[in-house]
Amino acid sequence: MKLNSEYWENRYQNLQTGWDAGQITTPIKAYIDQLEDKNIKILIPGCGNSYEFEYLIQKGFQNTHVLDYAETPLENLKKRIPNYPKDQLILGDFFDHHETYDLIIEQTFFCALDPELRKNYAQKMYSLLKPKGKIAGLLFQFPLTESGPPFGGSKESYIELFSPLFQIRKLETAYNSIKPRQENELFFIFTKK
Template sequence: MHDSSYWNNRYLDQKTGWDIGHPSPAIIEFFIDKNNLSSILIPGCGNAYEGEFLFNQGFANLTLADFAAETKKNFLRRCGNFDPEKFVVGDFFELKGQFDYIIEQTFFCALTPNLREDYVIKMKELLHPDGKLVGLMFNADLNTEYPPYGGCQEEYLDLFSKHFSVVNLSNCDNSIVPRAGRELWIEIGH
Protein backbone atom coordinates (compact mmCIF):
# COMPACT_ATOMS: atom_id res chain seq x y z
CA MET A 1 0.00 0.00 0.00
CA HIS A 2 1.29 3.46 -0.81
CA ASP A 3 1.97 5.65 2.21
CA SER A 4 0.38 8.97 3.11
CA SER A 5 3.22 11.04 1.61
CA TYR A 6 2.68 9.34 -1.77
CA TRP A 7 -1.00 10.30 -1.78
CA ASN A 8 -0.41 13.77 -0.36
CA ASN A 9 2.14 14.49 -3.08
CA ARG A 10 -0.32 13.35 -5.74
CA TYR A 11 -2.74 16.04 -4.49
CA LEU A 12 -0.04 18.70 -4.14
CA ASP A 13 1.21 17.97 -7.67
CA GLN A 14 -2.38 17.81 -8.97
CA LYS A 15 -1.82 14.30 -10.33
CA THR A 16 -5.32 13.17 -9.48
CA GLY A 17 -6.77 11.63 -12.63
CA TRP A 18 -9.48 9.90 -10.59
CA ASP A 19 -10.80 13.24 -9.29
CA ILE A 20 -13.86 14.16 -11.37
CA GLY A 21 -14.26 17.60 -9.73
CA HIS A 22 -17.85 17.03 -8.60
CA PRO A 23 -19.93 14.38 -6.85
CA SER A 24 -20.74 11.25 -8.78
CA PRO A 25 -24.27 11.37 -10.24
CA ALA A 26 -24.97 7.81 -9.06
CA ILE A 27 -24.16 8.69 -5.46
CA ILE A 28 -26.25 11.87 -5.58
CA GLU A 29 -29.19 9.89 -6.94
CA PHE A 30 -28.92 7.28 -4.19
CA PHE A 31 -28.80 9.79 -1.32
CA ILE A 32 -31.29 12.37 -2.60
CA ASP A 33 -34.17 10.84 -0.63
CA LYS A 34 -32.27 9.34 2.32
CA ASN A 35 -32.68 10.42 5.94
CA ASN A 36 -30.16 13.15 6.64
CA LEU A 37 -29.77 11.84 10.21
CA SER A 38 -28.02 8.75 8.84
CA SER A 39 -24.42 8.23 9.88
CA ILE A 40 -22.17 8.14 6.82
CA LEU A 41 -18.49 7.37 6.31
CA ILE A 42 -16.59 8.14 3.13
CA PRO A 43 -13.18 6.43 3.36
CA GLY A 44 -10.48 7.45 0.91
CA CYS A 45 -12.68 10.45 0.20
CA GLY A 46 -10.06 12.50 -1.63
CA ASN A 47 -11.39 16.00 -2.25
CA ALA A 48 -14.73 14.73 -0.92
CA TYR A 49 -17.16 16.15 -3.45
CA GLU A 50 -19.73 13.57 -2.31
CA GLY A 51 -19.11 14.74 1.25
CA GLU A 52 -19.62 18.35 0.21
CA PHE A 53 -22.90 17.46 -1.49
CA LEU A 54 -24.17 15.54 1.54
CA PHE A 55 -23.07 18.25 3.98
CA ASN A 56 -24.88 20.88 1.91
CA GLN A 57 -27.99 18.65 1.94
CA GLY A 58 -28.00 18.71 5.74
CA PHE A 59 -26.33 15.38 6.49
CA ALA A 60 -24.69 16.31 9.79
CA ASN A 61 -23.52 12.86 10.90
CA LEU A 62 -20.85 12.63 8.22
CA THR A 63 -17.30 11.33 8.69
CA LEU A 64 -14.70 11.77 5.97
CA ALA A 65 -11.36 9.97 5.93
CA ASP A 66 -8.29 10.07 3.74
CA PHE A 67 -4.59 9.25 3.99
CA ALA A 68 -3.57 12.62 2.48
CA ALA A 69 -3.68 15.73 4.70
CA GLU A 70 -4.03 17.94 1.61
CA THR A 71 -7.52 16.56 0.98
CA LYS A 72 -8.73 17.84 4.34
CA LYS A 73 -7.35 21.32 3.60
CA ASN A 74 -9.02 21.32 0.19
CA PHE A 75 -12.36 20.21 1.63
CA LEU A 76 -12.36 22.67 4.53
CA ARG A 77 -11.65 25.56 2.13
CA ARG A 78 -14.91 24.68 0.38
CA CYS A 79 -16.92 23.71 3.49
CA GLY A 80 -15.66 25.96 6.25
CA ASN A 81 -18.58 25.14 8.56
CA PHE A 82 -17.78 21.42 8.55
CA ASP A 83 -16.40 20.13 11.87
CA PRO A 84 -12.69 19.48 11.16
CA GLU A 85 -12.71 16.69 13.76
CA LYS A 86 -15.07 14.77 11.46
CA PHE A 87 -12.44 14.67 8.69
CA VAL A 88 -9.94 12.03 9.76
CA VAL A 89 -6.49 12.05 8.19
CA GLY A 90 -5.10 8.58 8.68
CA ASP A 91 -5.17 4.90 7.88
CA PHE A 92 -8.57 3.48 6.96
CA PHE A 93 -7.73 0.23 8.74
CA GLU A 94 -7.44 2.15 12.03
CA LEU A 95 -10.90 3.78 11.81
CA LYS A 96 -13.39 3.11 14.60
CA GLY A 97 -17.15 3.40 14.89
CA GLN A 98 -20.17 2.09 13.02
CA PHE A 99 -22.12 3.73 10.23
CA ASP A 100 -25.48 3.44 8.50
CA TYR A 101 -23.82 3.98 5.12
CA ILE A 102 -20.28 3.75 3.86
CA ILE A 103 -19.67 5.22 0.43
CA GLU A 104 -17.22 3.57 -1.96
CA GLN A 105 -15.89 5.90 -4.63
CA THR A 106 -12.41 5.12 -6.06
CA PHE A 107 -11.03 3.95 -2.70
CA PHE A 108 -11.13 0.19 -3.24
CA CYS A 109 -9.25 0.52 -6.55
CA ALA A 110 -6.51 2.58 -4.86
CA LEU A 111 -5.66 -0.24 -2.44
CA THR A 112 -3.21 -2.87 -3.57
CA PRO A 113 -5.08 -6.09 -4.38
CA ASN A 114 -3.49 -7.94 -1.44
CA LEU A 115 -5.51 -5.64 0.88
CA ARG A 116 -8.92 -6.36 -0.63
CA GLU A 117 -9.88 -9.08 1.84
CA ASP A 118 -8.81 -6.79 4.72
CA TYR A 119 -10.93 -4.01 3.20
CA VAL A 120 -14.02 -6.25 3.18
CA ILE A 121 -13.44 -7.36 6.77
CA LYS A 122 -12.99 -3.75 7.90
CA MET A 123 -16.16 -2.69 6.07
CA LYS A 124 -18.10 -5.38 7.89
CA GLU A 125 -16.74 -4.06 11.20
CA LEU A 126 -17.59 -0.43 10.36
CA LEU A 127 -21.16 -1.04 9.18
CA HIS A 128 -24.10 -1.01 11.59
CA PRO A 129 -25.97 -4.34 11.48
CA ASP A 130 -28.55 -2.75 9.15
CA GLY A 131 -25.97 -0.61 7.36
CA LYS A 132 -25.01 -0.62 3.69
CA LEU A 133 -21.83 -0.20 1.73
CA VAL A 134 -22.90 1.70 -1.40
CA GLY A 135 -21.16 3.30 -4.32
CA LEU A 136 -19.15 2.50 -7.39
CA MET A 137 -16.45 0.00 -8.32
CA PHE A 138 -14.62 -0.43 -11.58
CA ASN A 139 -15.68 -3.40 -13.66
CA ALA A 140 -12.63 -3.30 -15.88
CA ASP A 141 -9.05 -4.45 -16.15
CA LEU A 142 -7.02 -1.40 -15.26
CA ASN A 143 -3.53 -1.65 -13.80
CA THR A 144 -1.64 -4.38 -12.00
CA GLU A 145 1.42 -2.40 -10.89
CA TYR A 146 -0.08 0.86 -9.61
CA PRO A 147 -3.48 2.40 -8.79
CA PRO A 148 -6.15 2.32 -9.98
CA TYR A 149 -6.26 -1.46 -9.76
CA GLY A 150 -9.06 -3.02 -11.73
CA GLY A 151 -11.42 -5.84 -10.98
CA CYS A 152 -14.55 -7.54 -12.19
CA GLN A 153 -18.04 -8.33 -10.97
CA GLU A 154 -17.32 -12.03 -10.43
CA GLU A 155 -14.25 -11.23 -8.32
CA TYR A 156 -16.22 -8.78 -6.17
CA LEU A 157 -19.12 -11.21 -5.71
CA ASP A 158 -16.74 -13.90 -4.53
CA LEU A 159 -14.89 -11.53 -2.20
CA PHE A 160 -17.89 -9.83 -0.58
CA SER A 161 -20.13 -12.94 -0.41
CA LYS A 162 -17.69 -14.51 2.05
CA HIS A 163 -18.53 -11.82 4.62
CA PHE A 164 -21.90 -10.29 3.68
CA SER A 165 -25.31 -11.85 3.06
CA VAL A 166 -26.54 -9.09 0.74
CA VAL A 167 -24.32 -8.36 -2.25
CA ASN A 168 -25.99 -6.49 -5.10
CA LEU A 169 -23.78 -5.43 -7.99
CA SER A 170 -25.25 -4.01 -11.18
CA ASN A 171 -24.04 -2.06 -14.16
CA CYS A 172 -24.18 1.62 -13.31
CA ASP A 173 -26.54 3.40 -15.69
CA ASN A 174 -25.54 6.95 -14.75
CA SER A 175 -21.75 6.90 -14.69
CA ILE A 176 -19.82 9.92 -15.85
CA VAL A 177 -19.01 9.66 -19.57
CA PRO A 178 -15.34 8.59 -19.24
CA ARG A 179 -16.40 5.69 -16.98
CA ALA A 180 -19.59 4.67 -18.80
CA GLY A 181 -19.85 0.91 -19.13
CA ARG A 182 -16.93 0.36 -16.75
CA GLU A 183 -18.57 0.89 -13.35
CA LEU A 184 -20.75 -1.23 -11.11
CA TRP A 185 -23.24 0.22 -8.63
CA ILE A 186 -22.85 -1.67 -5.35
CA GLU A 187 -25.19 -2.16 -2.40
CA ILE A 188 -23.74 -4.53 0.18
CA GLY A 189 -25.00 -5.34 3.67
CA HIS A 190 -24.95 -7.87 6.52
Protein backbone atom coordinates in the same frame (compact mmCIF):
# COMPACT_ATOMS: atom_id res chain seq x y z
CA MET B 1 5.70 1.48 -5.24
CA LYS B 2 4.24 2.00 -1.75
CA LEU B 3 0.71 3.35 -1.77
CA ASN B 4 1.20 5.09 1.57
CA SER B 5 0.23 8.53 2.88
CA GLU B 6 3.36 10.09 1.38
CA TYR B 7 2.50 8.68 -2.05
CA TRP B 8 -1.02 10.13 -1.93
CA GLU B 9 0.09 13.45 -0.46
CA ASN B 10 2.58 13.81 -3.34
CA ARG B 11 -0.18 13.09 -5.85
CA TYR B 12 -2.33 15.88 -4.38
CA GLN B 13 0.58 18.32 -4.04
CA ASN B 14 1.57 17.74 -7.69
CA LEU B 15 -2.05 17.84 -8.91
CA GLN B 16 -1.82 14.26 -10.21
CA THR B 17 -5.46 13.54 -9.41
CA GLY B 18 -6.90 12.13 -12.63
CA TRP B 19 -9.57 10.27 -10.66
CA ASP B 20 -10.99 13.57 -9.38
CA ALA B 21 -14.11 14.33 -11.45
CA GLY B 22 -14.35 17.86 -10.00
CA GLN B 23 -17.91 17.23 -8.83
CA ILE B 24 -20.08 14.48 -7.41
CA THR B 25 -20.55 11.68 -9.93
CA THR B 26 -24.06 10.90 -11.14
CA PRO B 27 -24.49 7.39 -9.66
CA ILE B 28 -23.53 8.55 -6.15
CA LYS B 29 -25.69 11.68 -6.43
CA ALA B 30 -28.71 9.59 -7.52
CA TYR B 31 -28.16 7.23 -4.58
CA ILE B 32 -27.89 10.07 -2.06
CA ASP B 33 -31.02 11.70 -3.50
CA GLN B 34 -33.11 8.67 -2.50
CA LEU B 35 -31.83 8.52 1.10
CA GLU B 36 -34.51 9.65 3.53
CA ASP B 37 -33.07 9.43 7.05
CA LYS B 38 -30.88 12.53 7.49
CA ASN B 39 -29.68 11.30 10.90
CA ILE B 40 -27.73 8.27 9.70
CA LYS B 41 -24.02 8.20 10.45
CA ILE B 42 -22.05 8.14 7.18
CA LEU B 43 -18.37 7.58 6.38
CA ILE B 44 -16.53 8.27 3.13
CA PRO B 45 -13.12 6.56 3.41
CA GLY B 46 -10.22 7.57 1.19
CA CYS B 47 -12.34 10.63 0.59
CA GLY B 48 -10.02 12.79 -1.48
CA ASN B 49 -11.66 16.10 -2.36
CA SER B 50 -15.02 14.43 -1.66
CA TYR B 51 -17.67 16.29 -3.58
CA GLU B 52 -19.92 13.53 -2.21
CA PHE B 53 -19.29 14.84 1.29
CA GLU B 54 -20.09 18.39 0.25
CA TYR B 55 -23.31 17.23 -1.44
CA LEU B 56 -24.38 15.24 1.63
CA ILE B 57 -23.88 18.33 3.82
CA GLN B 58 -25.93 20.44 1.39
CA LYS B 59 -28.70 17.82 1.56
CA GLY B 60 -28.80 17.99 5.38
CA PHE B 61 -26.77 14.90 6.35
CA GLN B 62 -24.89 16.46 9.27
CA ASN B 63 -23.58 13.19 10.75
CA THR B 64 -21.20 12.63 7.84
CA HIS B 65 -17.51 11.85 8.31
CA VAL B 66 -14.61 11.67 5.87
CA LEU B 67 -11.31 9.88 6.29
CA ASP B 68 -8.10 10.18 4.33
CA TYR B 69 -4.46 9.80 5.15
CA ALA B 70 -3.38 12.58 2.83
CA GLU B 71 -3.72 15.96 4.50
CA THR B 72 -4.18 18.13 1.39
CA PRO B 73 -7.69 16.92 0.44
CA LEU B 74 -8.87 17.40 4.03
CA GLU B 75 -7.48 20.94 3.97
CA ASN B 76 -9.33 21.50 0.68
CA LEU B 77 -12.57 20.38 2.36
CA LYS B 78 -11.96 22.74 5.30
CA LYS B 79 -11.65 25.62 2.84
CA ARG B 80 -14.80 24.66 0.93
CA ILE B 81 -16.87 23.94 4.07
CA PRO B 82 -15.27 26.13 6.76
CA ASN B 83 -18.01 25.80 9.40
CA TYR B 84 -18.18 21.99 9.42
CA PRO B 85 -17.04 20.24 12.64
CA LYS B 86 -13.33 19.51 12.20
CA ASP B 87 -13.56 16.27 14.19
CA GLN B 88 -15.62 14.79 11.34
CA LEU B 89 -12.71 15.38 8.93
CA ILE B 90 -10.42 12.54 9.97
CA LEU B 91 -6.74 12.31 9.05
CA GLY B 92 -5.71 8.69 9.46
CA ASP B 93 -5.37 5.19 8.08
CA PHE B 94 -8.63 3.46 7.18
CA PHE B 95 -7.36 0.18 8.64
CA ASP B 96 -6.72 1.85 12.02
CA HIS B 97 -10.16 3.50 12.21
CA HIS B 98 -12.62 2.18 14.81
CA GLU B 99 -15.91 4.12 14.70
CA THR B 100 -19.13 2.49 13.46
CA TYR B 101 -21.49 3.75 10.78
CA ASP B 102 -24.90 3.16 9.23
CA LEU B 103 -23.62 3.78 5.70
CA ILE B 104 -20.20 3.84 4.06
CA ILE B 105 -19.90 5.37 0.60
CA GLU B 106 -17.30 3.87 -1.73
CA GLN B 107 -15.97 6.24 -4.37
CA THR B 108 -12.53 5.43 -5.87
CA PHE B 109 -11.06 4.20 -2.57
CA PHE B 110 -11.21 0.44 -3.14
CA CYS B 111 -9.60 0.76 -6.59
CA ALA B 112 -6.72 2.80 -5.10
CA LEU B 113 -5.71 0.11 -2.62
CA ASP B 114 -3.11 -2.52 -3.35
CA PRO B 115 -5.20 -5.55 -4.47
CA GLU B 116 -3.49 -7.63 -1.77
CA LEU B 117 -5.49 -5.56 0.76
CA ARG B 118 -8.91 -6.37 -0.68
CA LYS B 119 -9.77 -9.11 1.81
CA ASN B 120 -8.66 -6.79 4.66
CA TYR B 121 -10.82 -4.03 3.14
CA ALA B 122 -13.93 -6.26 3.14
CA GLN B 123 -13.30 -7.31 6.74
CA LYS B 124 -12.64 -3.73 7.85
CA MET B 125 -15.81 -2.49 6.16
CA TYR B 126 -17.74 -5.20 7.99
CA SER B 127 -16.28 -4.11 11.34
CA LEU B 128 -17.01 -0.42 10.70
CA LEU B 129 -20.69 -0.99 9.98
CA LYS B 130 -23.44 -1.15 12.55
CA PRO B 131 -25.80 -4.16 12.34
CA LYS B 132 -27.63 -4.06 8.98
CA GLY B 133 -25.31 -1.23 7.88
CA LYS B 134 -24.62 -0.73 4.18
CA ILE B 135 -21.75 -0.03 1.84
CA ALA B 136 -22.85 1.64 -1.38
CA GLY B 137 -20.99 3.12 -4.29
CA LEU B 138 -18.93 2.21 -7.30
CA LEU B 139 -16.38 -0.44 -8.16
CA PHE B 140 -14.44 -0.52 -11.41
CA GLN B 141 -15.06 -3.35 -13.85
CA PHE B 142 -12.02 -3.74 -16.04
CA PRO B 143 -9.31 -6.40 -15.92
CA LEU B 144 -7.21 -6.45 -12.77
CA THR B 145 -3.61 -5.74 -13.76
CA GLU B 146 -0.47 -5.06 -11.78
CA SER B 147 -0.39 -1.48 -13.04
CA GLY B 148 -2.39 0.95 -11.02
CA PRO B 149 -3.93 2.64 -9.22
CA PRO B 150 -6.66 2.43 -10.24
CA PHE B 151 -6.89 -1.35 -9.99
CA GLY B 152 -9.80 -3.07 -11.67
CA GLY B 153 -11.76 -6.20 -11.02
CA SER B 154 -14.82 -8.14 -12.10
CA LYS B 155 -18.35 -8.65 -10.87
CA GLU B 156 -17.52 -12.29 -10.14
CA SER B 157 -14.44 -11.43 -8.09
CA TYR B 158 -16.41 -8.86 -6.06
CA ILE B 159 -19.18 -11.38 -5.33
CA GLU B 160 -16.57 -13.87 -4.15
CA LEU B 161 -14.86 -11.25 -1.98
CA PHE B 162 -17.89 -9.64 -0.35
CA SER B 163 -20.59 -12.34 -0.18
CA PRO B 164 -19.20 -14.12 2.92
CA LEU B 165 -19.78 -10.93 4.95
CA PHE B 166 -22.44 -9.01 3.05
CA GLN B 167 -25.78 -9.55 1.37
CA ILE B 168 -25.33 -8.44 -2.25
CA ARG B 169 -28.41 -6.25 -2.73
CA LYS B 170 -27.27 -4.68 -5.98
CA LEU B 171 -24.21 -5.10 -8.21
CA GLU B 172 -24.77 -3.99 -11.77
CA THR B 173 -23.21 -1.85 -14.47
CA ALA B 174 -23.98 1.77 -13.64
CA TYR B 175 -26.33 3.18 -16.27
CA ASN B 176 -25.48 6.79 -15.37
CA SER B 177 -21.69 6.86 -15.08
CA ILE B 178 -19.83 9.98 -16.09
CA LYS B 179 -18.65 9.77 -19.71
CA PRO B 180 -15.00 8.74 -19.10
CA ARG B 181 -16.17 5.83 -16.90
CA GLN B 182 -19.16 4.56 -18.90
CA GLU B 183 -19.42 0.75 -18.95
CA ASN B 184 -16.46 0.56 -16.52
CA GLU B 185 -18.33 1.02 -13.23
CA LEU B 186 -20.51 -1.29 -11.18
CA PHE B 187 -22.98 0.39 -8.83
CA PHE B 188 -23.44 -1.66 -5.68
CA ILE B 189 -25.27 -1.84 -2.38
CA PHE B 190 -24.07 -4.44 0.14
CA THR B 191 -25.74 -4.96 3.53
CA LYS B 192 -23.83 -6.32 6.51
CA LYS B 193 -24.93 -9.89 7.33
